[in-house]
Amino acid sequence: MDAAVYVRISQDRTGMQAGVHRQQEDCLSLADRLGFADPQVFIDNDVSAFDGGRRPGYDTLVAHIRAGVSRIIVWHVDRLYRQPRELEDLIDLVEQHPVRIEAVRGGGFDLNTTEGRLMARQLVAIAAYESGHKSDRVKRANQRLAEQGRWHGPARYGYGRGGVLIPEQAAVIRQMADRFLTGESIRSITAWLNRSHIPPLRAGTGTSGLWHPFTVRSVLASARISGQRAYAPGTRADPAGGREILGPGDWEPVITPEETEQIRAILADPAHRRIAPARPSLLGGIARCSKCGAGLTITGHTSASGVTPTLRYTCQKDPSRPERGGLSISATPLDEHVAQRVLNRLAHPRTSASEQSTTATLRRIMDINSRIGQLSQDYQARIITGGERRAGLFAAEESLRDAEQQLVAAGGAIALYAAPIGSPDTLASWWDSLDTIDRRAVITTLVKKLTIVPGHPGRSFDRTRVRITYRP
Numbered sequence: 001m002d003a004a005v006y007v008r009i010s011q012d013r014t015g016m017q018a019g020v021h022r023q024q025e026d027c028l029s030l031a032d033r034l035g036f037a038d039p040q041v042f043i044d045n046d047v048s049a050f051d052g053g054r055r056p057g058y059d060t061l062v063a064h065i066r067a068g069v070s071r072i073i074v075w076h077v078d079r080l081y082r083q084p085r086e087l088e089d090l091i092d093l094v095e096q097h098p099v100r101i102e103a104v105r106g107g108g109f110d111l112n113t114t115e116g117r118l119m120a121r122q123l124v125a126i127a128a129y130e131s132g133h134k135s136d137r138v139k140r141a142n143q144r145l146a147e148q149g150r151w152h153g154p155a156r157y158g159y160g161r162g163g164v165l166i167p168e169q170a171a172v173i174r175q176m177a178d179r180f181l182t183g184e185s186i187r188s189i190t191a192w193l194n195r196s197h198i199p200p201l202r203a204g205t206g207t208s209g210l211w212h213p214f215t216v217r218s219v220l221a222s223a224r225i226s227g228q229r230a231y232a233p234g235t236r237a238d239p240a241g242g243r244e245i246l247g248p249g250d251w252e253p254v255i256t257p258e259e260t261e262q263i264r265a266i267l268a269d270p271a272h273r274r275i276a277p278a279r280p281s282l283l284g285g286i287a288r289c290s291k292c293g294a295g296l297t298i299t300g301h302t303s304a305s306g307v308t309p310t311l312r313y314t315c316q317k318d319p320s321r322p323e324r325g326g327l328s329i330s331a332t333p334l335d336e337h338v339a340q341r342v343l344n345r346l347a348h349p350r351t352s353a354s355e356q357s358t359t360a361t362l363r364r365i366m367d368i369n370s371r372i373g374q375l376s377q378d379y380q381a382r383i384i385t386g387g388e389r390r391a392g393l394f395a396a397e398e399s400l401r402d403a404e405q406q407l408v409a410a411g412g413a414i415a416l417y418a419a420p421i422g423s424p425d426t427l428a429s430w431w432d433s434l435d436t437i438d439r440r441a442v443i444t445t446l447v448k449k450l451t452i453v454p455g456h457p458g459r460s461f462d463r464t465r466v467r468i469t470y471r472p
């Protein structure tokens, strides 16, 4: 006689995988007591039977029943089916292939007998009733939270529990959006993320540790990254096109709502990209309004006297958000000012208490760069031999690769590979050689927050309006 163990856990939120292991151990020891050595185990994880989700483990189990498995061991019968419809399917199956079900909790019964079927039908009716109630409750609670603009659900890429922004992931999202809006495909962005060793959410918890195009698409299309709440009952995850947007949420945005709108328009119809190729400004969406927190967008202004339009970063008015609008700053001097400060940061990295921090990594790269320079000097001065120089270079370049990888993984700025950190002269020409997307990525890798405070209209550029918080 062949036996199989079936294990299912309905919601794998915070480490509930442990639940699966417990169920599995209990089932295996029951199998052992019943005299079945080494039964096959079928597992479904993170699938709620109630909303009709697919159950690949269950489907395989059914195939094995058809092929002769005659005992199923479960933790509780409600693991096997929760809807009356599913039980009826199982009873149909059992009529052709005799099966006995053993449960760790609640005992076993024989679906081949009238009593066994009656018992199973009663149990499943109760389970369906309870499950339906729970599902209604959860949906109502989520809708209420969505209406209030509060974060609900688990951590998502860019945000921790409760919607707390994670700066290094926000920098990656910023660059994903930049790349997408300037014409890169989802596939190419996915390849870039994996090539840069940027870890996806939940890397190292049994996942492949790689990004998939679907994940990239769903991050980009999500309303949450522009600080907006969305709600879609009946969908299991973010559908690729993004869920319906209800209004502003109470968490920090990474990109602007306008950008989310553009992203969704391109996803819905790739022809959009050809009509309106986005050319990003250096600080659009990165610089924030100090009054309302919104990302500033670049706009052209024609002054009263002149005919040449000047560019300004502006907090856009939004009728649905009365707090928005009324702040702007001249674009070109702001770009130059921020670029100068970032380059200065790269030229003179500070020391840092935390060894893993961005600052400490910059410092390490600078030290390695100067070690490499020193090796050549020592060789020319005949202090070391050619062999010693080669060995020294090899070791230095290896630690350089490690440090650069760490820096890039923190913010996705590929341009920081081989950046002349610690060398003020070369940094300026390095910066000139970068395109705007790379420059933006360098900025978001180093800068945690760039805020513009209100100023006096008509004044020339006032650098005291610019507040920069660097990453530690």
Ligand SMILES: [Zn+2]
Pocket (backbone or CB within 6 Å): 289, 290, 291, 292, 293, 294, 315, 323, 324, 325, 326, 327
């Ligand atoms: Zn504002």
